[in-house]
Amino acid sequence: MLVQQFSVVAVLTQPDRPAGRGMRLTASPVKQLALARNLPLLQPVTLKSVDVQQELANYAADVMVVAAYGLILPSALLQLPRYGCLNIHASLLPRWRGAAPIQRAILADDDKTGITIMQMDTGLDTGDMLLKKTCSITAHDTTQTLHDKLAMLGAEAIVETLCLLEQGQLKPVSQNVAEATYAAKLNKTEALIDWSKNATQIIRAVHAYNPFPIAYTILNGELVKIWQVSVREGSEGEAGIVLAIEKNGIIVACGQGALCLEVLQRQNAKALPAAQFIQGFAVHPGDRCTSFL
Incomplete structure (x- = not known):
């Protein structure tokens, strides 16, 4: 060498x-x-x-x-x-x-x-x-x-x-x-997902903030980190609304398009595939991802 x-x-x-x-x-x-x-x-x-x-x-x-x-x-x-x-x-x-x-x-x-x-x-x-x-x-x-x-x-x-x-x-x-x-230096607050943005912008944010500070949202009053997502073609709805719960992900509407949340993490817990995450976290179609507790 x-x-x-x-x-x-x-x-x-x-x-x-x-x-x-x-x-x-x-x-x-x-x-x-x-x-x-x-x-x-x-x-x-x-x-x-x-x-x-x-x-x-x-x-x-x-x-x-x-x-x-x-x-x-x-x-x-x-x-x-x-x-x-x-x-x-x-x-x-x-x-x-x-x-x-x-x-x-x-x-x-x-x-x-x-x-x-x-x-x-x-x-x-x-x-x-x-x-x-x-x-x-x-x-x-x-x-x-x-x-x-x-x-x-x-x-x-x-x-x-x-x-x-x-x-x-x-x-x-x-x-x-x-x-x-x-x-500019990263700060944790900018990793809060703005669901009014389109799906492509949000997926870029999820990628950019992995492994720090990790993109996150507020779902059913709890902070949830989002480690892995994919674009869900053909799905639309009000930004931030949970459209469906599937075996491999939680489908959430964006300002334009929708995302499938595939790996998620509660505070003080491990990151889990969506199938395991939803076993211990109650989430239903119609629930909303927000930017406040």
Whole structure:
């Protein structure tokens, strides 16, 4: 593998965070891999600390590679490595700068996305583009499936970029600011389904918010998460009304068209196929999905 020619002198990841029902401190996958490979590991709370910056400077790294780190890199840190800091960004810049490029691409019905390896500067994903790889977005892609494809693509792209960097063959390209779009950070409230929208828009939302924060609705006074849906052809009705209960799904009318809710989840319970879900949750034709308790 090409990656074997590069030496990883240190790994940075955020401090352990509470996770799961027990809210136990949990190491990130990055930390777990670093420990498994016996790599030097740092978990600073902030990168603004002079002591932290000096510790990083002592490694005398040629380049720093950043992927979904979650902390802002101060200007002083961007200038530490000989070749600066390279970011693996999950979009075809300048489209979808920002925190949620995968989700925003699905919501916007983009037919493709990809990976951009960019030279980091002090702006928000505004640096020069060094290498791009394209990935199609299928009608069945969720954020999870698209993330997994882009993760593999990003790994290939950064190794290729580092090889070109070592050979002095990288050709930075400035971003066209006029073409830039912003991928705003997700919040849970936007995942509440608006049944007045058409079926295609809603199915995109279900895909975009899977696996977080998960699209949801209020059904019979209870919050219900919607994990998987399909379009139900030939069904129409008042938006939000349950049209039918079938073995494999709950049919709900949209502003235009209808959806079959196939995998659902009550609060503090497991996600279940519709056939199992309706065994423990009373729902009937004529019931309404709403946006309030």
